[in-house]
Structure formats: structure tokens, C-alpha cells
Amino acid sequence: MDDLFTRSSELGAQFRVDSIRCTTAANSGHPTSSMSPADLMAVLLIKYLKYDWNHPHNPNNDRLIFSKGHASPLLYAMYKAAGVITDEELLSLRKFGSRLEGHPKPLQSAEDNGAPHGLPWVDTATGSLGQGLPVGIGMALNGKFVDKLPFTVWVLLGDSEMAEGSIWEAFDKAGHYKLNNVVAILDMNRLGQRGQTDLGWDSPVYAERARAFGWHAIEIDGHDVEAIDHAYAEARAQTVQPTCIIAKTVKGSGVSLVANKNGWHGKPLSADQAKEAIKELGGERHITVSVAMPEPLQPAAQPHASPLKLPVYEVGAEEAARKAFGDALVAVGANRPDVVALDGEVSNSTFTEEFNKAYPDRFFEIYIAEQQLVAAAVGFSALGKTAFAATFAAFFSRAFDQIRMAAVSGVSIRLCGTHPGVSIGEDGPSQMALEDIAMMRAVHGSTVLYPCDANQTAHLVAAMADLPGISYLRATRAKLPVIYPASETFPIGGSKVLRQSATDQVTIIAAGITLHESLSAYEQLKSEGIQVRVIDAYSVKPIDVEALREAARATGGRIVVVEDHWYEGGLGDAVLNAFADTPDIPHRVIKLAVRAMPTSGEPAELLSAAGIDAKHIAQAVRETI
Numbered sequence: 052m053d054d055l056f057t058r059s060s061e062l063g064a065q066f067r068v069d070s071i072r073c074t075t076a077a078n079s080g081h082p083t084s085s086m087s088p089a090d091l092m093a094v095l096l097i098k099y100l101k102y103d104w105n106h107p108h109n110p111n112n113d114r115l116i117f118s119k120g121h122a123s124p125l126l127y128a129m130y131k132a133a134g135v136i137t138d139e140e141l142l143s144l145r146k147f148g149s150r151l152e153g154h155p156k157p158l159q160s161a162e163d164n165g166a167p168h169g170l171p172w173v174d175t176a177t178g179s180l181g182q183g184l185p186v187g188i189g190m191a192l193n194g195k196f197v198d199k200l201p202f203t204v205w206v207l208l209g210d211s212e213m214a215e216g217s218i219w220e221a222f223d224k225a226g227h228y229k230l231n232n233v234v235a236i237l238d239m240n241r242l243g244q245r246g247q248t249d250l251g252w253d254s255p256v257y258a259e260r261a262r263a264f265g266w267h268a269i270e271i272d273g274h275d276v277e278a279i280d281h282a283y284a285e286a287r288a289q290t291v292q293p294t295c296i297i298a299k300t301v302k303g304s305g306v307s308l309v310a311n312k313n314g315w316h317g318k319p320l321s322a323d324q325a326k327e328a329i330k331e332l333g334g335e336r337h338i339t340v341s342v343a344m345p346e347p348l349q350p351a352a353q354p355h356a357s358p359l360k361l362p363v364y365e366v367g368a369e370e371a372a373r374k375a376f377g378d379a380l381v382a383v384g385a386n387r388p389d390v391v392a393l394d395g396e397v398s399n400s401t402f403t404e405e406f407n408k409a410y411p412d413r414f415f416e417i418y419i420a421e422q423q424l425v426a427a428a429v430g431f432s433a434l435g436k437t438a439f440a441a442t443f444a445a446f447f448s449r450a451f452d453q454i455r456m457a458a459v460s461g462v463s464i465r466l467c468g469t470h471p472g473v474s475i476g477e478d479g480p481s482q483m484a485l486e487d488i489a490m491m492r493a494v495h496g497s498t499v500l501y502p503c504d505a506n507q508t509a510h511l512v513a514a515m516a517d518l519p520g521i522s523y524l525r526a527t528r529a530k531l532p533v534i535y536p537a538s539e540t541f542p543i544g545g546s547k548v549l550r551q552s553a554t555d556q557v558t559i560i561a562a563g564i565t566l567h568e569s570l571s572a573y574e575q576l577k578s579e580g581i582q583v584r585v586i587d588a589y590s591v592k593p594i595d596v597e598a599l600r601e602a603a604r605a606t607g608g609r610i611v612v613v614e615d616h617w618y619e620g621g622l623g624d625a626v627l628n629a630f631a632d633t634p635d636i637p638h639r640v641i642k643l644a645v646r647a648m649p650t651s652g653e654p655a656e657l658l659s660a661a662g663i664d665a666k667h668i669a670q671a672v673r674e675t676i
Contacts, residue, residue: 055098058338059276062093062132065336067305068329069128069141074319077145080153083303083315085125087240087273088207091298094279095205095236096129099287101345104135107171108435111345113202114174114190118183119209119238120154121317127151130172132340154178157433159461169461174433176459179452181215184208184235185423188221189430189438191230191293192415197391197436198350203287206235210250211243213257217453219264220423225293226265227418233293234286235266238273240302244316254297261295273298305332353388354410360385361513363537364505370533372526372563373469375505377402379512380439381409387516391431393417395424395442401469401526403441421446425453425464432462437516444468444484444525451490458495458521465515466491469526472615473649473657474564476528480649487525489620492592496520498543499592501562501622504533507589510541518543527564529654534570546595548602550585557609557672558584558602560626562591565613568658571665576672583672591622596629600636608637609675613663618644641671 066089074080095115103109117126124144130136136151143149150168156176158169175186187204194200212218225233241251250256258268267289271278279298286294302316303309306328309320320328329335362378364370384390384406396418398404407414417424421442428438447454447468457464471484491499498518502508508526515522534549541547549566550573561569566587573585584602588594603610614622623642630638645661658664 055094055280056276058097059090059093061336062097062338062340063090064305064332065132065338066093066125066128068332068335069131070124071320071325071328073124073127073141073144075322075325076142078319079145080124080319081121081317082124082319083309084119084209085122086304086306087300087302088122088236088238088298089125089304090274090276091236091238091279092125092129092207094276094283096132096340096342098280099283100205101202101343103344104133104172104342109345110198110350110434111200111202111348113345114187114204116175116177116183116187116204116206117155118177118206119180119212120177120183122207122209123151123153123155126155132338133342134339135172138337157460175429176456179456180209180212181217182426182453182456185217185221185426185453186430186433187233188225188230188423189427190434191225191233192228192427193431193434193436194232195230197413200348200350202232202345204233206233208235208237210237210239210241210248213237214249217422217426220420221426222261222264222266224417224420224423229291230293231289231291234283235293235295237295237297238300239297240300242302242311242313242316246313252299254299257297265292267292267294268297269294270297271299273300274304307331356388357385359383359513361509361537364533366533366536368533369530370505371528371530372502372505372508373400373528374402375508376441376467376512376524376526377405379509380406382509383513383516384410384413387437389435390437390439390516391415393424393428393438393440395419395421395446397442400443401441401467421450422453425450425457425466428464429453429457429460429462432464433460439465439467441467441469443482444471444487445482448486448490454521455494458497463519465518465522467524467526470528471525472564473645473661474527474529474615474654476654476657477651479651483649485617485645486620488591488616488622491521491523492620492625494521497592498522499525500589501525501591502589503563503566503587504531504535506533506535506537506539507541511589514541514543525563529564531564531567541589544590544593544595546590546598547587548584548598549587550583552582554582555584555606556582556676557611558586558606559668559672560586560588560599560610560612560622561614562588562622563615565615565663568663568665569613569668572668572672575665575669581672581676588622588626591625594625594629599626599629600633603630603636603638608639610638611641611643611668611671611675613643613668615658615663616644618642618646639675641675643667643671
């Protein structure tokens with residue numbers, strides 16, 4: 052213990068010094084938040100973490116997540132001590148072009164505007180508080196139930212983020228699934244951004260809350276190396292419970308100028324202050340640590356991969372897109388043993404229950420906890436799984452921060468939102484997703500798909516399995532006629548022209564349920580001698596720019612877009628974007644969309660009230676010409 056005490060104390064001091072040095076060099080950052088858990092991380096790095104730095108994706112590696120992402124200077128100081136970054140790179144913190152950003156981010160491939168960025172040892176982007184532990188739960192689920200490997204997920208939590216609801220969704224699910232491979236280390240340093248946190252140093256309350264969610268809780272002095280060592284050993288010995296270590300620490304510990312002082316959150320020390328602080332800490336050190344390697348174990352054998360055999364629906368029959376989603380997910384799961392499915396306690400409506408019946412060992416019920424639902428999908432994706440998550444489309448709005456942070460992480464997840472729009476009927480507006488297309492379109496690098504029939508849905512679900520980034524499928528509640536044969540193909544970024552002639556006067560663009568209303572409007576107009584072109588824009592993002600522009604040229608720029616979505620941000624705006632910077636292409640776009648707050652009613656009544664049924668589409672065309 053004497054050797055561990057000396058080494059950990061010295062390394063903890065080095066972490067504090069390096070946190071000060073890099074933030075002072077950057078003239079920004081969070082040194083005091085990085086100093087409070089320095090001893091906790093020193094013991095972890097020296098004795099408990101098992102990690103192959105040369106192979107970050109080794110499935111046996113422990114996972115280390117800084118949920119309090121603003122303590123990134125400490126994380127980067129750990130990387131320096133492990134020998135994977137240099138001291139020179141440490142001092143590049145927050146500089147443009149540096150891998151060491153203000154909050155940690157995984158390694159991502161180059162985009163059009165630059166080189167690869169991020170770090171290979173970071174699994175998930177953090178910095179938006181409340182994100183790290185929920186993602187860690189997904190990783191732990193993968194380790195315990197899918198790969199069946201004994202790695203540990205270590206998560207450093209800040210006490211301020213313990214006010215986030217997403218943290219307690221994670222506590223609940225970890226307790227439910229008995230994730231003894233999770234160790235949450237709470238850096239209880241009392242001070243948040245503007246003063247004391249809501250519980251301050253009330254360690255017993257944190258412990259009681261953790262135990263209420265089925266966790267093993269340990270209260271320690273977070274600067275006592277011996278207590279830290281014993282707590283980690285006790286956590287690793289748990290067989291049926293996750294562990295929360297509540298560590299009482301001092302923000303800015305080791306430096307009298309800032310220790311336990313309010314007003315220093317997110318503030319670097321000046322050059323003179325840093326010089327004095329480093330002197331007080333005993334000067335610079337350049338200790339390196341040989342981190343233990345994980346055991347060379349093999350993940351559980353995956354099931355045999357079968358040829359992809361998508362469900363087939365007869366043209367003219369009626370089936371709901373959400374049912375086709377469930378059927379197709381089973382087919383993709385047979386073809387792809389890496390596929391996992393998660394649901395938010397609505398699997399009998401999203402039809403992920405079919406996947407659960409077929410592959411119960413790869414299905415995870417997250418219950419009504421949509422933030423955890425998305426975060427768990429991110430955790431699975433970070434460890435190489437192809438994750439699909441489903442719930443009612445309206446409820447994904449609760450998890451928008453998790454979705455946008457998944458994009459920051461550069462992971463690929465696949466989301467299916469069912470029951471969108473006024474067409475769900477009697478349930479009323481609280482259940483109607485009318486913002487979802489706008490929300491998902493706004494996510495960086497996202498794909499947004501809106502199928503109109505079952506065969507199209509099946510093909511798009513299969514395509515999603517290989518899509519990078521965040522992909523979203525909007526699945527209508529109602530059974531709709533099947534209009535495409537099962538042999539039809541639906542490339543991402545494409546569209547289908549369903550009706551056209553040489554004398555078309557207007558282009559109607561729709562997707563999902565309003566595509567069927569548009570086809571009915573076509574028949575009405577045709578009987579009046581009015582020819583219109585009908586386009587199924589099933590790929591809302593990326594949208595088929597060339598097809599839309601060609602249609603505009605052919606129909607004198609007269610376009611009617613109809614959608615079961617709010618007027619703002621949906622398909623209509625995606626169509627308008629296709630004509631940005633094209634002054635040579637005439638276009639007059641009429642948007643038919645939901646404008647007034649809906650009520651309960653039958654689907655046909657609500658479509659009519661919103662002005663997006665066949666009758667209103669036909670009238671809009673007549674007025675346009």
C-alpha cells in the first residue's frame with residue numbers, strides 16, 4: 052500500500068499540475084473541476100484500468116467515460132501519463148486543429164472541411180451533462196448480455212449532473228439489468244458553476260438514492276488513496292449490482308488559491324497564478340504508467356448469418372409501415388448477427404416484439420425512458436453493434452439531446468418513430484409527432500426516411516443497417532395500400548415518380564400517408580382533364596434534388612407539397628432547399644401542412660381539418676393553375 056500511496060499521490064499531483072498547465076496555455080477550460088477527481092483517476096490508472104492503448108476497439112478493454120466532460124484536461128493528462136500523447140500535445144488543448152478539444156470526442160473520419168478529428172480512446176462525446184452514464188449502460192448491456200465479456204465500464208460523474216433526469220434513467224436501468232460491470236465514480240466536490248450543488252457534500256443522500264435504484268453504494272474520502280483502492284476492489288467484487296462510489300472531494304484540491312472556492316468554475320489560472328500553484332503542488336512531473344492489459348478473451352459466438360430475406364407484401368393488400376418495420380427488422384437480424392434492437396415499452400405498437408420473439412438475447416426493453424433508449428443505442432454502436440431503437444415518434448423529442456450528441460460522437464444508430472402526424476386519429480395531439488421530421492433533419496449528417504407502403508418500408512429498414520450516422524424512419528400507424536412490388540428498389544436519396552405525362556401542369560410531392568391522398572387527388576384531377584405529376588419523396592433527407600428540379604422544369608415551376616407535419620421544417624422545407632441557389636429554375640412551392648393544433652377525431656376527419664387530404668390537395672392544384 053505504501054508504494055501505491057506514493058505512486059498515486061505523485062500521479063494525482065501530476066494530473067493537477069497538467070490540468071493547470073494546459074488550461075492556462077489555452078486561456079480557457081476547467082482546471083478546478085479536473086483537480087478534484089485527480090486522486091480517483093490516479094489509482095484507477097495505476098491499478099485497476101485494463102486497456103490496450105494500441106487497440107482501442109479491443110472488445111476486452113475496460114471503458115472509461117468522463118460523463119463530466121468538462122474535466123477533459125484530467126482525461127488528457129491521463130493519456131499523457133499512459134504515454135499515448137506527448138506533453139507538447141497536452142499543451143495544445145482547445146487550440147484550433149488540436150485533437151484535444153474542450154470536451155472529449157471520439158475519433159472521426161475526415162469531413163469535407165478538414166482532416167480526421169477526435170481521439171481513438173474516447174468512446175462517446177460528452178460535455179452535455181447527463182450523457183456519459185446512460186451511454187455506459189449501453190456498453191455494459193453489450194458486455195454482459197451480448198459479447199459476454201468481463202470488462203468494466205468506469206464512469207466519472209460530476210455532482211452537478213446528478214440533477215439530470217437522464218442520470219436517474221441510467222441508474223434505474225442499470226439496477227434493473229443488474230449491471231455489476233458498471234462502476235460510477237461520483238466526484239462530489241460540492242461546487243457547481245455558480246455555487247453549491249443542490250446536495251452539496253450530503254453523501255448519505257446520494258448513497259440512499261443509489262441504493263433505492265438497486266446499486267451498491269460506497270462512501271469515501273476521494274483524496275484518501277487507501278479508501279479509493281478499497282472501494283474499487285469492492286466494486287469489482289460485486290456480482291449482481293452496479294456500484295456507485297460517492298467520493299467527497301475538494302474542487303481545486305491542492306492549490307490554496309482555488310481549493311473549495313466559489314467563482315473558479317471554468318476559469319484558468321493566469322500565468323503567474325499557475326506558476327505559484329504548480330510550485331505549491333511540488334512542481335512539474337512526467338510520470339508514465341504501464342496500464343494493465345485486458346485478458347485475451349473471445350466474445351460470445353455470434354449466431355449464423357442467414358441470407359437476407361425481406362418480408363413480401365402483395366400489391367393491393369393493406370399493411371402498416373410499423374408492422375413492416377418489425378417484420379423487416381427480424382429479417383435484417385437474421386442476416387446480421389450484430390443487430391440489436393431496443394424499445395421504449397411500446398413493442399406491441401412498434402412491432403419490435405417480433406424481433407424479441409426471434410432473438411430475445413439481442414432485444415433490450417428500456418421502458419419509458421427515451422433518453423436512456425437512445426443513449427443505450429449509442430453505447431451498443433460504440434462497441435460495434437448495429438443498433439435499432441424504436442418508440443412513438445413524438446417521444447423521441449425527449450431524447451433530442453442524446454440524438455444530437457450521438458451525431459457529435461460520430462456513431463451510427465437507427466431510429467424508428469411510429470404513430471406520426473394527425474393521421475393517428477383519436478389519441479389527440481399529445482401523441483402526434485408533428486415536429487419529428489424537422490427535428491431529425493436538423494441533426495448533422497442524418498438520414499430521414501418516410502415510406503408510404505410495407506414493401507418500401509422493408510427495403511428502407513434493410514438499407515438503414517448500413518447507413519452511417521443517425522438514420523430515422525417515420526412509420527405511419529394506419530394500414531395503407533401496398534403500391535410497390537417487393538422487387539422495387541429504393542435508393543437512399545432517391546424518389547419515385549408515380550404519375551406523369553407530357554402535359555403535366557403541376558407537381559405534387561408527398562411521402563407516407565399523404566402520398567396516398569395525393570394519388571386520390573390525381574384521380575380527381577385527371578377526371579377533370581388536369582394532368583399532374585406525383586412524386587413519392589420517401590427520402591426526405593437527402594432529398595432527390597435532381598428529380599425535383601426536373602419536375603419543376605417540366606411543370607412550369609408549379610409545385611404542391613403535402614405532409615402530415617407542422618408547416619415548419621418538414622418535407623416542404625426540404626423541397627424548398629432543393630431550389631436554393633437556382634435562380635434559373637422557376638419554382639412556386641405551395642406547402643400543405645398542419646397549421647392549427649389538432650384535436651381528437653377520426654383520421655379522415657383530422658386529415659381534412661388540416662387541409663392535407665385528397666380534396667384539399669386537388670383544390671390547391673386548381674388554384675395553382
